Amino acid sequence: MLDYYARRAPEYERIYAKPERQADLAWLKARVRELTRGARVLDLACGTGYWTAEMAQAGSIIGADFNDTVLRIARGKGLAAASFVRADNDALPFAPGAFDVMTAGGWWSHVPRQDLRMHLARLHGVLGPGVRVLWFDNRYVPGSSTPIAHADDHGNTWQRRPLDDGSQHDVLKNFPDDRALLEAVDGIATDVRITRLQYYWTLEYLTN
Template sequence: MITDQLAKYYATIAQQYERVYDKPERQEDLEVLRDKVADVLEGHTVLELACGTGYWTEVVAESAESVLATDINDEMLALAQARGLPDNVTFAKLDAFNLPDDLLGKFTAVFAGFWWSHVKREDQDKYLKQLRNKLGKDILLVLIDNSYVDGSSTVIARTDLLGNTHQFRTTDAGERYEVLKNFPSDSHLRKKFAHSAREIRMKRLEYYWLLSCRLK
């Protein structure tokens, strides 16, 4: 389940969120990642989890048949809706950790950008099982997230007893939040998904990674 701390943090930083995409050193990777995301989701009916400001919704909508973009934060959804996205995009308020029971058979793919890193290591198997049960066998799952890069990524503040890493994030108003943010290796991802998915494909860039698979 999403923590109150995490939800409050993202609600607070909604207006400043996209600055993370302005870092000069990340532009080449972002161009590659945008192309990869659009390519892998071409023609799909997509459920997007934790859509945030709609930055990646816009990318997905370029090639997808349709996109239902969802987020738990009203602040994020308002920004996403204000982007003027095409008619194949609709929006809904949804907790990515607590999916409703009426989704089965409605989508051919699920996309989550920069979300897997917020799922606790000890909850990941259960989360994949929920996606499979709520969305159906063989659905395409596409994840993108951050690689940890010294000097560019926010420093890891601590690692808990279960191996989850945490960062301290400070808002423009000076508020400080502790945010769960994991940075899994390729081998860890492949091992984690091996029991729940097939056709696992990975693309590792310097600042980001992409994983696609079909849930068993």
């Protein structure tokens, strides 16, 4: 998947130009701006900095991603409050208490279902207690979403995605229902809230 997102980096933000998704995106941007205002923010899996750019009123922002290609694009946006670091999401180089808010757009769906609880445990260990977390990701909408190509024995679903260079890539993309989201954070989060838009979902909570 690292190679896929490196190749896709120049065309990545086209996904946000789909006309039918604009109302949902406006709602998400407003929520991101409200949540991050004045806060110390970790933007996990920040990619090209599309969502980081909505956090201009944050106190400080660190955008973390493992892909150097997308980070170069993010750094090129000249976001004054933001710094960008290359980091593995399972081994983040931060101390508990460094952030008030964590956002993660489009990352949950790329974590294998069988690894999700461990991933969240590691992440929460880095964040520490009392951090407001906002995950948001795609819902599967026939006719708008890339079709699911196949599923594996763990119930993970995969899409076959073409790029401008003619290559095709099988990409892990899960579409959890509310029960799966609640089970994933059971016992490790409080004040849990789920919102279902037409094309996106959000999961918001405080870390224990």
